Amino acid sequence: MHAALAVIFLTLFSGGGFGLMALIAIINDLHIDGGLSPSQTLIGVLLSLVFVTIGMLSSTAHLANPKNAWRAFTRWRTSWLAREGVFAVSFYPFAIGYLVWVFLTGAPDARIGLTLASIAGLLGLITIFCQGMIYAVLRTIRQWNTPLVPANFYAMGLATGATLLAAIRVITGGNASIFIGLAIALIAAVALLKGIYYFWISRPAGPTIHTATGFNRSTVRLLDQGHTFGTFLTEEFGHILPQEKARSIKVLMYLLAVVVPIIALGVSLGAQSVPAVIVAAVSIVVGLGLERWLFFVEAQHVVNLYHGRQRC
Amino acid sequence: MRLGLVIDLDTCVGCHACAVACKEWNTSGTTAPLTDYNPYGAKPSGVWFNRIRHYEIGEYPYNKTVNFPMSCMHCENAECVTVCPTGASHKRPEDGIVLVDQDKCMGCNYCSWACPYGARELDRVSGTMKKCTLCIDRIYDMEIPEEERQPACVLTCPAHARMFGDFDDPESPVSRAVRERGGYQLLPELNYDPTNHYLPPRVHAPIPTEGLKKKAAIKVKEWVNRVIER
Ligand code: SF4
Ligand code: SF4
Ligand code: SF4
Secondary structure (H helix, E strand, C coil), X not given: CCCCHHHHHHHHHHHHHHHHHHHHHHHHHHCHHHCCCHHHHHHHHHHHXXXXXXXXXXXXXXXXXXXXXXXXXXXCCCCHHHXXXXXXXXXXXXXXXXXXXXXXXXXXXXXXXXXXXXXXXXXXXXXXXXXXXXXXXXXXXCCCCCCHHHHHHHHHHHHHHHHHHHHHHHHCCCCCHHHHHHHHHHHHHHXXXXXXXXXXXXXXXXXXXXXXXXXXXXXXXXXXXXXXXXXXXXXXHCCCCCHHHXXXXXXXXXXXXXXXXXXXXXXXXXXXCHHHHHHHHHHHHHHHHHHHHHHHHCCCECHHHHCCCCEC | CCEEEEEECCXXXXXXXXXXXXXXXXXXXXXXXXXXXXXXXXXXXXXXXXXXXXEEECCCCCCEEEEXXXXXXXXXXXXXXXXXCCCCEEECCCCCCEEECCCCCCCCCHHHHHCCCCCCEEECCCCEEECCCCCHHHHCCCCCCHHHCCCHHHHHCCCCCEEEEECCCCCCHHHHHHHHHCCECCCHHHCCCCCCEEECCCCCCCCCCCCCCCCHHHHHHHHHHHHHHC
């Protein structure tokens, strides 16, 4: 698949933003490690809104005809893309409401504020699920058509949110050991789930050029694809990543998204080091951006079978 | 009604006439135009509703060239419609034709991801998704003679490799052809239940080309040819 930067940014940033909001709600609801101070809550919710907004804006950049974008909310009964839009937009009033509430009252753990936060967090989590399902429902792309996709999206959104939260806590000078521990655990979950996913998609399965053409008992070779230069189909679906290159990019991805953040977070665990948590936060965002790119480039749409690929 | 096409892989000669007729008709049809990019440049490209590919089936000497036209299959389980967030993509309940409403589409490409058969192409100039309309502006046109109320690709095919009709009617020519010739659907494992069916090539004994004994008439013909050449 063609990896459009706009779509990469959409799930990368909005996923992190929703994960952050959900964690803020959980931590203030349950008063984990004393809860967040009013200023920490303000920074966190603001950052979450900024991340979600970056994601949403870049998703409209992907549209070829954005003047009809408002119609995308209408088919929520059938389309996960429409559902994602509906839940993402309904996230805003509650998240902004909580932001305003904390700003005015300075009481992030009052009942009204917590209700707003919990609803925003829940809507964020539902949106992450919708984002995963956008890909997971496509039977045309074997690498996406698995429940591992929404599971991965959850792990990545929450790990990004937890890293950001730990960074906020350290920078504002609170005791962050529990938050850092949470972030490290969630990053480990990303590494594990992503590992299972890569194992899963490396197994040969799915349609072949034989089922695509109906000639099941003989070899099928493409003689001519009928066009001299690229078409929409080859530009959108034709990309292929050589195995060795994919492997080295995966190593880089694990390094940036998992190893560097865990080490940096570990360093700041004892030292409360501000640069270290910033390194962790930047590194996980860049690393997961790479993961998003791989997610697209490794996806093999079945239409490639008609262009001569033997299996997808 | 369940309208669609039958493609005869036995007789298709791979001339691309259907693709050209399709382009010609539809570029002024309901979802017109079928934009061309850089048509006189170094790398011309553009929107087509119908594409023909060519395959070699089997190993020499039991091999065969098969020409393979593909357009929208007007699937029963049209996931392209299910996933569309705007409602631009729809399947008409009365005849099963899948269409894209050009006034509603926002060009998100999602439906093209959901189509296994490469039937949808984004028009990069209008920013909307386009696809085969089953020539909806011909088949219901009461102004033209009845025998011409057929898709442009079907009318133009010089090998009669394309048939149009109602698959819900068991006695329609398309249903009969599928029944009698073992017509099949592509990628059945994906369960889109495409309406269009493909008729497999008939099985012939291979025609020998080597070590043949020449007939007397051919010998005379070759001798005449040689004499005339001098
Ligand atoms: S062939 Fe593709 S575009 Fe046509 S109905 Fe089926 S899934 Fe939709
Ligand atoms: S490109 Fe248009 S028709 Fe296709 S899913 Fe998006 S809005 Fe619907
Ligand atoms: S039915 Fe009409 S639109 Fe569809 S491929 Fe044939 S000519 Fe083109």
